Amino acid sequence: MTRAVFALIKIGDRFLSVSRKKEHSKFGFPGGGVEKGESDEQALHRELKEEIHTEGKIIRKLYVDKSRTGFDVATYEVILTSPLSKEVPFINEEGALVALRTAEEFRANIFGRYNGEVFKALDKQD
Secondary structure (H helix, E strand, C coil), X not given: CEEEEEEEEEECCEEEEEECCCCCCCEECCEEECCCCCCHHHHHXXXXXXXXXXXXXXXXXXXXXXXXXXXXXXXXXXXXXXXXXXXCCEECCCCCEEEEECHHHHHHCCCHHHHHHHHHHHHHHC
């Protein structure tokens, strides 16, 4: 089974997003695949450095989805421990758009069902 991890990072009243490289209108939470030998935490820290050039502290696991498509996906609530290296929005080295989005924008986007479950879990834990 392929495993992926993502970070829900709140900045003000919005959340950090990273788009697909060539389709900036399709976006999700920062994160990606867990490489062989990595823990979720190690993968999440690596992905934050790669995608948004910063570091964060994991607060808690918010939501896990073990889908029938062969993906095991976990999203963690994360706070930044160092400032972003660029002002948001910006295009990262991979060509993805890093931007701030509302919860409603996440729910209406490509991974809307999953994102909705993440926000429900966040609301329950607050």
